[in-house]
Amino acid sequence: MSAAPKRRVGVLISGGGSNMAALIAAARDPAYPAEIVCVVSNVADAGGLAKAEAAGVTARVVDHKGFADRESFERAVVAVLEAHEVEIVALAGFMRLLTPWFIERWRDRLINIHPALLPAYKGLHTHARALADGVKIVGCTVHFVRPEMDVGPIIVQAAVPVADDDTPDTLAARVLTQEHRIYPLALARVASGAARVVADADGRERVATRDLAGPDAALISPL
Numbered sequence: 612m613s614a615a616p617k618r619r620v621g622v623l624i625s626g627g628g629s630n631m632a633a634l635i636a637a638a639r640d641p642a643y644p645a646e647i648v649c650v651v652s653n654v655a656d657a658g659g660l661a662k663a664e665a666a667g668v669t670a671r672v673v674d675h676k677g678f679a680d681r682e683s684f685e686r687a688v689v690a691v692l693e694a695h696e697v698e699i700v701a702l703a704g705f706m707r708l709l710t711p712w713f714i715e716r717w718r719d720r721l722i723n724i725h726p727a728l729l730p731a732y733k734g735l736h737t738h739a740r741a742l743a744d745g746v747k748i749v750g751c752t753v754h755f756v757r758p759e760m761d762v763g764p765i766i767v768q769a770a771v772p773v774a775d776d777d778t779p780d781t782l783a784a785r786v787l788t789q790e791h792r793i794y795p796l797a798l799a800r801v802a803s804g805a806a807r808v809v810a811d812a813d814g815r816e817r818v819a820t821r822d823l824a825g826p827d828a829a830l831i832s833p834l
């Protein structure tokens with residue numbers, strides 16, 4: 612019996628691409644339900660471009676500075692994604708806000724990773740803000756994208772305890788380790804159809820995950 616076809620995934624980056632690399636590495640497993648077919652960066656010298664090429668994945672630059680407005684930039688990105696027959700788009704450190712047009716184009720097939728336990732700490736500088744608030748648990752989230760920034764049905768989260776001597780950098784490093792665990796897990800659930808968006812009677816959305824016996828206890832990292 613042949614394996615189910617892998618879903619075709621495009622990854623959008625702006626920087627170092629460590630989450631992208633984690634997705635590429637996970638997708639090498641023949642049993643993984645997705646393959647990374649292209650990487651697009653809006654930044655010409657993003658470190659992730661070389662990592663993608665070294666891994667044998669097509670990497671393209673679509674520099675937003677060369678376009679008159681957001682939507683024409685996004686149409687150029689979509690052209691690359693369509694040329695590679697992409698079915699699912701994963702944002703991995705992609706630092707451009709996307710228009711509702713782009714987000715609707717990929718509705719429930721567009722996912723993002725954010726370095727905080729959403730809905731807390733949306734936006735930038737999450738670790739410094741969490742330390743300033745004195746919180747004892749931080750973490751990271753993979754979610755479906757909706758037009759509002761860092762909002763959307765949550766697919767997987769991991770919790771990271773805060774140490775007394777943490778700095779934004781030490782905390783970021785420990786959270787990033789967990790990002791590299793949960794992003795491949797979340798993409799696998801989306802690609803396999805195990806994670807689906809469901810809405811209640813009031814239209815409030817959440818993700819229902821099939822075959823999940825209980826909470827993901829393993830997603831709490833050691834200090």
Ligand code: GRF
Nearest residue numbers: 626627628629630704724726
């Ligand atoms: C990650 O912390 C991601 O959550 C945030 O930006 C960082 C990107 O890191 N959105 P990388 O480019 O994946 O190494």
